[in-house]
Amino acid sequence: MTEFAIAATGLRKSYGDKTVLDGVDLAVPEGTIFSLLGPNGAGKTTAVKILSTLISPGAGSGPIRVGGHDLAKDPQAVRAAIGVTGQFSAVDGLITGEENMLLMADLHHLSKAEGRRVTAELLERFDLADAAKKPASTYSGGMKRRLDIAMTLVGDPRIIFLDEPTTGLDPRSRHNMWGIIRELVTGGVTVFLTTQYLEEADQLADRIAVLHDGKIAAEGTAEELKRIVPGGHVRLRFTDPATYRSAAAALGEAALPQALGSARAGGTPTDEALVLQQPSDGSQRALRELLDRLHAAGVEADELTVHTPDLDDVFFALTGAAALPNQSAPSAPSTEVVR
Structure with a gap:
């Protein structure tokens, strides 16, 4: 039987008279990449904040389990099992990349020796060892995002929330980030990815859910979603x-x-x-x-x-007049030629 790293039933959240999440069900199997796709303001970041214990779910929400722990009863255990990389960099530009890592190790209560070992290992893994002694303010956007994820991994989380991790990156840096995300899953980590890039969800995700008007409009593999749209x-x-x-x-x-x-x-x-x-x-x-x-x-x-049909077609069909998420480049319909 499949074990779920994340399982939420009837997730709700409102701010005043604005309903952001309206009964969202999520089930993310362990060791997979799950992508939550939707336009700006659809509630993607709100869902991440609830599942990562940063904000409380709204009244009427059903049970939520993350990493096998009940979010309402044992939020501390949930925090110990997860890592979060938000839309905006958590890197302190005034200190070096190495110092950012060591600070994160201290926050995870690692010993000095263990902290230095983990820091050196992760900086090497994310190709940041040569820049470790340089102020993080001198890093490129791609380097800062890699350092962000390296800092997230200091606590050895089994579930990682990546909230639009490639926003603002150039195409080369974005593709490098995709490789890092794939490696994480190969190592047994579960990735909950929110993105505005349709190509990103198509390339990475084992399953995709399209969020619209506070509800899941459709969920499935990229190929399953493409088949619900006519035009093939x-x-x-x-x-x-x-x-x-x-x-x-x-x-x-x-x-x-x-x-x-x-x-x-x-x-x-x-x-x-x-x-x-x-x-x-x-x-x-x-x-x-x-x-x-x-x-x-x-x-x-x-x-x-x-x-x-491609995910552009799926998105338009499911969200109607909603603005199309950003694209790193115009994507052509999927084709296969047989001669």
Whole structure:
């Protein structure tokens, strides 16, 4: 039976007449990356603050367990099991990276010797050993975020809350941070990640929950979420006009011709004109059925491309007019080409 690192039922929180969380259920298996995705103001940070004991849950919330401990009855045990890296750096720029680490070791009541051992180990692990004696104010944004996470790991937490950890980082630093997060999970740590970057959730998360209007609008793997949005299709390209016509007849009205207006002088269609689109969810079963229909008609496409909706499409479908989260770069729909 799967053990849950985090389990919350009916999580609620209001500020005055504004409801931020309205009955949110969360279940995060141990040793996984769980991403809470949503627009600004959706309640992501509020959820992190409640689960990490920084603020109290609202009236009417159900039971909450973090690291196997009841949050209401034993918050101190919860704090001992977790680490938190917030949206804004906790690094003190006036002291060195090493001194920041040693200060965190003191807060965790480590002995001097143990504190220095853990500090040296983590600075090496996060590629900060060469800068250890330099003031943290001289660090780049990526270095400060790495130091943030290294400081979070001083207490050897088994659950880490990362609240928008790559906000403001350049693409290279963001990808480096992704590698660090993956390594943490490989070591058995559970990561609860909030992010505004759709690509980040897609790349990292084992499961994703989309938060909208204080509720979970949908939850699943990235692939499961993409399948709930219509618009997936298979693009078939042909070089022979006769084969193209045979495929169109075999697939019927569901196959949409694409770019039929393209033609050479004299009315002969170009290669780009010999394209059909067939609605599909991109699953193996759907592709097999499509290929079986073509095979029965004695038809073979020269190129087959699978197009599936991406998390942008999912986000728009689930949150309506809500602002799209930030993107490090425009993301193209997921495609796979078979020739």
